[in-house]
Amino acid sequence: MSMSKNDQDIHTEENGQEEEPEGLDTPSESSGWGGDYPLDSVFxxxxxxxxxxxxxxxxxxxxxxxxxxxxxxxxxxxxxxxxxxxxxxxxxxxxxxxxxxxxxxxxxxxxxxxxxxxxxxxxxxxxxxxxxxxxxxxxxxxxxxxxxxxxxxxxxxxxxxxxxxxxxxxDSKAPNRAKLDIFERVNSGEPLSRQQMRNCLFNGPATRWLRKASQSKAFLKATGGGLSKKTMRDREAINRFCAFRLLGPEKYKGDMDDFLAKCLERMNETGKEDLENLYHAFDRSMSSNYFLFKKHAFRKSLTETGPGPRKTVINIALFDVCSVIFSKIDPSIVEDNAEKIRAAIIKLLKEDGFVRGITYGTNNLFQVLLRFAWMKKAVEEAL
Incomplete structure (x- = not known):
């Protein structure tokens, strides 16, 4: 499939330069007090x-x-x-x-x-x-x-x-969304990303796990070091992997902030052995994705053919589905069926409906469930 103008203008140089990922939906606006939270709430x-x-x-x-x-x-x-x-x-x-x-x-x-x-x-x-x-x-x-x-x-x-x-x-009993909204209002320093806020509010085993995972060789290789460390885009992508892997797409209710916060709460209560198993699953997934698509892992440019195609920026919705799905498949099975898997995913990325679903409104509940279902079906049929 030839790339559209929208795809062309998100190309990036292949030098490990940090980039803003595509498909990263902005957080939904809070209705504030009287809307999301009662006016007399004392947080x-x-x-x-x-x-x-x-x-x-x-x-x-x-x-x-x-x-x-x-x-x-x-x-x-x-x-x-x-x-x-x-x-x-x-x-x-x-x-x-x-x-x-x-x-x-x-x-x-x-x-x-x-x-x-x-x-x-x-x-x-x-x-x-x-x-x-x-x-x-x-x-x-x-x-x-x-x-x-x-x-x-x-x-x-x-x-x-x-x-x-x-x-x-x-207060610790404040809703997760309220915590982030209050944090955003009172912080007087340099503006923080939502992930930086989560890293503060849920500091513990979960945030230490994200930090370790963001430094793993497999992750850095698969992403080409393209996700910002300063704004924690790298940890946000990994937080999304953990949320969809641990809680499952079916638990997502349309609020990504709340979903990622619930994941960190869950991880802070999870035993060391289970966190180690999650880390190994994540590491395997990163290795499998790189094996399949090399520098184009998690990028729409994985559909490109010909000598030396330039890579597009990481697509966060593609990262969601590919990271989670391949974390559940043994790497040896991926290697044995690599050509069929590549062909299936390239075919999927030529479907207009799927491409729209990983480009626009990516936090929409329907789009999340749809892209997981489509990618799961495509990979299963290739095995």
Missing amino acids: VRKEHRTVSEVIKRIKAKRFILNPDFQRDFVWSIKKQSRLIESCLMRIPLPVLYVAEDRDGKIVVVDGLQRLITFSRYLDDEFALRGLGEGKADFPGDNLLLGKKFTDLPLNLQERVEDTQLTLCIL
């Missing part, structure tokens, strides 16, 4: 705690400070010093937004840099620098320069420790 509560109380909980691992959706710690010493100076000047600090998980632990949604700064300073990991920049912002600036926490007079140490922090806590 956020406010609490006041001192810096020392919060640091105590951090050391007890009640606060989770290292969800890797967050950027590496990037605050300069000057900026960290200014935060400590604000405490000494008794300047009110911005609200911290956190989420409570089912175990009662606290995941930081907005304010991670501030909490890490407090933790580092109270542990004497840096000395105050860059205060005032030659101006008398604070009468004690010159006395503070070069001071670690334990170098401060006792009254100033207590002033830092007793600084009041206001925490807005997202």
Whole structure:
């Protein structure tokens, strides 16, 4: 089948460059409070705690400070010093937004840099620098320069420790969709992708599994390293594999955000052995897909013939069906029937209905069920 103009304009260079996948439907708009959620729903509560109380909980691992959706710690010493100076000047600090998980632990949604700064300073990991920049912002600036926490007079140490922090806590019982919507509203840093939000809110065995899978050689080879690590497009694709593999397409109700969140909840409650088995199934699938289609795995360009056809970007809906279906077939069977499988899938990708289903409205319930049914039938008939 010759490629349409829409297909042609999504070609990408074959250099492992990260790309925006095709067929990745935008999340459906929330109806918000009064629509999706009752107006009197209380998903956020406010609490006041001192810096020392919060640091105590951090050391007890009640606060989770290292969800890797967050950027590496990037605050300069000057900026960290200014935060400590604000405490000494008794300047009110911005609200911290956190989420409570089912175990009662606290995941930081907005304010991670501030909490890490407090933790580092109270542990004497840096000395105050860059205060005032030659101006008398604070009468004690010159006395503070070069001071670690334990170098401060006792009254100033207590002033830092007793600084009041206001925490807005997202309740663990809030619906998954509400958590993402609230997260999106309150995060004041660089805009985060929905997968980065999920990585924070469902931090645990599931997110560690996704991270490991995204680094596997088989996955990187099959995808050509084409899915963004920074925005976690790679982990989002793998999250979709896990959801359709563990929960099944029949459990999908039309809300991809909720479906992926339920998958992560399930994985966080799954035993280590079952997660290992899932990893091996995923790895086998990646190897089988690469064996069948080489650099064109999960791409519409797998239908191309002739010398050196250029590859299109990854199609996320094609990734869904091919990753799940081949995770259930022994690689030796795939190898023995490779030519027939290739022919069957190429034929399927010449069907206008199937192509539309993996290109437009890919989160639509009907389209999801249809593409899984068509691909399953095509592969089964080839075996």
